Amino acid sequence: MNIAYVSTNNDSHREKEVKQIKELDKCGIEKWFVERLSGSEKSRPLLRQLIDFAKEGDTIYCCDISRINRSLEILQQIKVELRNKGVKLVLLNDSRGSDTRSALKELINELAVVDPRERHEKWDG
Numbered sequence: 701m702n703i704a705y706v707s708t709n710n711d712s713h714r715e716k717e718v719k720q721i722k723e724l725d726k727c728g729i730e731k732w733f734v735e736r737l738s739g740s741e742k743s744r745p746l747l748r749q750l751i752d753f754a755k756e757g758d759t760i761y762c763c764d765i766s767r768i769n770r771s772l773e774i775l776q777q778i779k780v781e782l783r784n785k786g787v788k789l790v791l792l793n794d795s796r797g798s799d800t801r802s803a804l805k806e807l808i809n810e811l812a813v814v815d816p817r818e819r820h821e822k823w824d825g
Contacts, residue, residue, distance in 0.1 A: 701758045704729040705750055707767040708736055720763045723792055727761045744769065751778065756786035764793045 704724040708717040717734065731753070735746040747768065754760060760782070762768055769775055782789055 701730050701755070702728050703731045703750060703754060703758055703760045704733065705747060705760060705762045705768065706732065706734040707744070707747075707762075720767070723763055724761050727790075727792075729761065747778075751781060751785075751787075754782070754785060754787045759788040759790055761790045761792065763791070765791055 704721075704727070706717060706720045706724065708714075708720070713736075717736075721732075721734075733746045733750040735744055737744060750760065765775070768778065
């Protein structure tokens, strides 16, 4: 199943939400999860529902990794959970390409270099 995750800061960012939906609509999405929370929120209830909903062989589409979460620790947890479930994650606007495992590895390593507090969190995988 093709599943989409759309995330905007709040209802005032409707234009950004519509833009994400238009991009993702080209991917044959069968199930949508649209979340409206501040980017600083670490807890994302609809993202949690999406991860719980996704089954082996499903593909989650998202426009950008920053829409999923901005916390290195949480991104690593999501990476492991999706990998263990056999769920693929496709980031549409990621210049690293469509190999999401490599993209996440590169992104996490970049974040670890940028933020010295996170250096011990280098990608393990």
